[in-house]
Amino acid sequence: MTGTTALRVADLAQNAPTPFDIRPDAAAMQALAAELDLSALRKLRFSGQIKAQGRKNWRLEGQLGATVVQPCVVTLEPVTTRIDVPVERTYVAGLEAPAETEAEMPEDDTVEPLGPVIDPATVLAEALALALPLYPRKDGAGLEEAVFTEPGKAPMRDEDARPFAGLSALRDQLGKKD
Numbered sequence: 360m361t362g363t364t365a366l367r368v369a370d371l372a373q374n375a376p377t378p379f380d381i382r383p384d385a386a387a388m389q390a391l392a393a394e395l396d397l398s399a400l401r402k403l404r405f406s407g408q409i410k411a412q413g414r415k416n417w418r419l420e421g422q423l424g425a426t427v428v429q430p431c432v433v434t435l436e437p438v439t440t441r442i443d444v445p446v447e448r449t450y451v452a453g454l455e456a457p458a459e460t461e462a463e464m465p466e467d468d469t470v471e472p473l474g475p476v477i478d479p480a481t482v483l484a485e486a487l488a489l490a491l492p493l494y495p496r497k498d499g500a501g502l503e504e505a506v507f508t509e510p511g512k513a514p515m516r517d518e519d520a521r522p523f524a525g526l527s528a529l530r531d532q533l534g535k536k537d
Contacts, residue, residue, distance in 0.1 A: 365478040366409065368417065368450075376408035379421070379479045392427075395488055398437055399428035405483040407446070415452035417477060422446070423486050431497040438495040446486045450477060 364381055371377050382404050383391065392400035407421025425442045450473040508514035 364480040365476040367476055368473065369475070371409060371411070371417065371477075373411045376410035378406075378408045380404070380406040381479055381483055383480075391484060391487070394484070395491065397427050397429055397491075401426040401428070403483075403487075405446070405479060405486075407479070409477055409479075412449065415473070417450040417473065419446070419448040419450070419477060419479065419482060421479065421482070423483060423490065425487055425490075427487075427491060429492065429495040432494045434497055436497050438492075438497050440492055440495060442487070442490045444486065444490050446482060448482055450474075 364379065366377060366379075388400045388403050391403070392398075403425045405421055405423050407419060409417055409419045412418040423442065423444050423446050426439060427442060428437050428439050430436070431438045447469045449470050451470055452473045454470065454472040
């Protein structure tokens, strides 16, 4: 999906915004769904504009809309989520990307170094990945308590694993004796 939507910065108009409207075809959506480990990706659209910000910098403003299907983290049943988020990126000339493998994240994560092209499709894929629910859960799905033990022994329950839960009862008993 990337590459065909890349806009050369040298070709962008300084005095007027450059609009874009990306509506990937079924094959592109299927490839992006596979890349993001989604069960399905429906109704994907990213539209907006790129405009000059000062003499050398550029600003991308857009709206991302998508319908994604992911497996529920509890039941593995399909969970459909509608995503509608604004997307902003500021491309700054002369900004160097950190060379270290581990670097501190800047406070403003919408600032990017300006390269020879700005590709809205790349921004679409990144923004969609960031907007996905981390733990999609089907309505009413919950984790039940699992109890395992050897035959003939009392099972250990979640309450038994909380060491301070019994201390409050002990405190109450000691308080009554005084």
